[in-house]
Amino acid sequence: MSVDDKTVHRIARLARIAVPEEEISSLGTELNAILGFIEQLSEVNTDDILPMTAVVETEIKRREDAVTDGGYVKDITANAPASDDDYFAVPKVVE
Amino acid sequence: MSASKLTDLSLAEARDGLRQKDFTSEELTQAHISAMEAGRKLNAVILETPEKALDMARASDAKLSNEEGGALEGLPIGVKDLFCTKGVRTTACSKILGDFTPPYESTVTQNLWDAGAVHLGKLNNDEFAMGSSNETSCFGPVNNPWRNKAKETNLVPGGSSGGSSASVAAHIGVAATATDTGGSIRQPAAFTGTVGLKPTYGRCSRWGIVAFASSLDQAGPITRTVRDSAIMLGAMAGHDAKDTTSIDTPVPDYEAALGANLNGKKVGIPKEYRIDGMSDEIEELWQQGIDWLKDAGAEIVDVSLPHTKYALPAYYIIAPAEASSNLARYDGVRYGTRLEGDNLLEMYEKTRGAGFGAEVRRRIMIGTYVLSAGYYDAYYLKALKVRRLISEDFKQAFEKCDVLLTPATPSSAFAIGENLDDPLAMYMNDVFTVTVNLAGLPGISVPAGLDAQGLPLGLQLIGQPFGEEALLGMAEKIEQAAGFDARPDVWWE
Numbered sequence: 001m002s003v004d005d006k007t008v009h010r011i012a013r014l015a016r017i018a019v020p021e022e023e024i025s026s027l028g029t030e031l032n033a034i035l036g037f038i039e040q041l042s043e044v045n046t047d048d049i050l051p052m053t054a055v056v057e058t059e060i061k062r063r064e065d066a067v068t069d070g071g072y073v074k075d076i077t078a079n080a081p082a083s084d085d086d087y088f089a090v091p092k093v094v095e
Numbered sequence: 096m097s098a099s100k101l102t103d104l105s106l107a108e109a110r111d112g113l114r115q116k117d118f119t120s121e122e123l124t125q126a127h128i129s130a131m132e133a134g135r136k137l138n139a140v141i142l143e144t145p146e147k148a149l150d151m152a153r154a155s156d157a158k159l160s161n162e163e164g165g166a167l168e169g170l171p172i173g174v175k176d177l178f179c180t181k182g183v184r185t186t187a188c189s190k191i192l193g194d195f196t197p198p199y200e201s202t203v204t205q206n207l208w209d210a211g212a213v214h215l216g217k218l219n220n221d222e223f224a225m226g227s228s229n230e231t232s233c234f235g236p237v238n239n240p241w242r243n244k245a246k247e248t249n250l251v252p253g254g255s256s257g258g259s260s261a262s263v264a265a266h267i268g269v270a271a272t273a274t275d276t277g278g279s280i281r282q283p284a285a286f287t288g289t290v291g292l293k294p295t296y297g298r299c300s301r302w303g304i305v306a307f308a309s310s311l312d313q314a315g316p317i318t319r320t321v322r323d324s325a326i327m328l329g330a331m332a333g334h335d336a337k338d339t340t341s342i343d344t345p346v347p348d349y350e351a352a353l354g355a356n357l358n359g360k361k362v363g364i365p366k367e368y369r370i371d372g373m374s375d376e377i378e379e380l381w382q383q384g385i386d387w388l389k390d391a392g393a394e395i396v397d398v399s400l401p402h403t404k405y406a407l408p409a410y411y412i413i414a415p416a417e418a419s420s421n422l423a424r425y426d427g428v429r430y431g432t433r434l435e436g437d438n439l440l441e442m443y444e445k446t447r448g449a450g451f452g453a454e455v456r457r458r459i460m461i462g463t464y465v466l467s468a469g470y471y472d473a474y475y476l477k478a479l480k481v482r483r484l485i486s487e488d489f490k491q492a493f494e495k496c497d498v499l500l501t502p503a504t505p506s507s508a509f510a511i512g513e514n515l516d517d518p519l520a521m522y523m524n525d526v527f528t529v530t531v532n533l534a535g536l537p538g539i540s541v542p543a544g545l546d547a548q549g550l551p552l553g554l555q556l557i558g559q560p561f562g563e564e565a566l567l568g569m570a571e572k573i574e575q576a577a578g579f580d581a582r583p584d585v586w587w588e
Contacts (some may be wrong), residue, residue: 008460012444012460015463017444017447017459018447019448027460031460034411035461041405043405046477051483055534056296079195080428081432091436091438
């Protein structure tokens with residue numbers, strides 16, 4: 001499996017990363033080298049093996065469904081590149 | 096005591112000196128601030144906080160004078176820039192975070208301040224901890240205090256915790272915090288002649304640490320001695336309700352685990368770690384380690400971890416997949432830098448295109464690809480299954496032994512720029528360490544000797560889940576046998 005320029009464009013769009021046109025082809029080469037490396041996993045027989053999502057087997061903890069935090073809007077918006085009246089400000093989304 | 100003598104002290108020695116009132120925390124801290132300022136050529140510290148440090152030191156002195164204070168009272172340490180520190184800029188060494196100043200403190204650093212530690216400054220690392228050389232940082236590379244005998248080129252300090260390893264090796268801080276996702280504590284420790292401990296997954300809270308790959312990330316200390324590592328871990332570890340993956344099990348007195356008797360202990364030697372092209376020096380170092388532990392009373396057993404060669408490929412699916420998801424939050428809306436666009440999508444794309452460096456972009460794109468429709472099963476799900484096989488390998492090996500002994504890295508520190516254009520060559524640095532993260536186990540890198548170029552080499556011990564005490568006890572035996580007391584020539588002042 002190898003990625004072509006069209007696929008690099010598609011991945012970049014999915015990842016929401018603008019990639020300059022002149023870097024598309026070299027980026028494709030880099031991605032193919034990495035994909036070629038991870039391809040070796042196909043040698044491994046994983047029939048009947050369950051995927052591993054947690055390394056330490058523990059029971060999922062439960063807690064009371066209650067508000068325990070909050071009430072500091074100013075702290076939350078303090079680092080925003082643009083905010084207005086305790087809201088984050090972004091370019092117009094709905095015409 | 097003179098300033099240079101104060102920076103010579105290990106964490107444990109400095110702690111004892113403070114308790115005996117041989118010197119004050121203010122004197123100790125000032126000596127380290129001077130070392131930090133004199134060491135700027137190393138580029139290990141990206142934000143110095145000397146005033147904060149002196150305030151904290153004076154508060155510690157007040158406690159110490161009343162025979163009060165915590166386990167780390169008055170001890171100056173550095174903090175990897177991946178840990179959010181309240182009111183102190185935190186960037187993960189990425190342009191995309193700009194001048195982000197957290198309104199909260201990570202649990203691990205809060206634990207350290209609660210124990211009395213003094214905050215010297217924020218330490219350089221690879222951007223979002225993605226790298227093995229500290230060269231992907233937006234603040235530029237860190238220089239390893241160690242140089243080879245020719246002394247013509249500067250070497251990398253390892254990564255991603257390169258500022259942590261370099262600052263501890265250069266005696267800028269008595270210890271440093273670090274994080275390890277695929278080897279980012281142990282590999283830099285091995286490259287700088289320091290001790291790096293990656294605890295069991297869940298031993299330390301991840302809350303407030305900038306996330307890279309959440310199922311693999313774990314915080315731990317870099318120190319100059321095994322005893323210091325034990326003391327630091329004791330202060331960093333513990334259950335935290337804010338991190339559901341942190342484990343609710345008591346934190347033992349790790350320092351009490353030192354001086355252990357190894358009689359009857361079994362040390363496993365995994366044959367698959369004898370990789371193709373392994374240098375004679377690494378081979379000899381490993382054999383030396385085996386002999387040392389045998390002399391200390393341990394029994395050596397051969398074990399097999401058959402899926403070892405698949406660990407790196409599985410890691411380079413799982414870690415980028417998790418990273419692509421974790422790093423989706425950097426969109427120029429709530430924090431960090433923003434590049435304007437005509438619409439929301441363009442703003443996201445421009446912000447992320449300009450804000451992420453080349454390696455981070457590469458990994459986000461790999462992660463996006465392996466999680467995308469049509470490839471999820473072939474790549475991501477497959478990697479999660481291989482991860483289980485790797486974990487099962489360890490479980491079976493641990494039926495025959497208590498700990499495993501391996502080399503920490505395939506080589507000593509390399510030159511800045513040497514592997515930068517070849518991602519796969521860079522990834523090979525983690526060949527001995529990455530398995531440990533996939534299985535969630537604790538691992539420690541201990542300095543064991545110098546190579547022909549006069550550069551440090553490390554041995555790695557791998558333990559069972561929550562087996563940090565056994566690991567530290569055995570690491571101390573390697574430390575004693577190796578008698579590693581070499582220090583880099585000071586060229587950076």
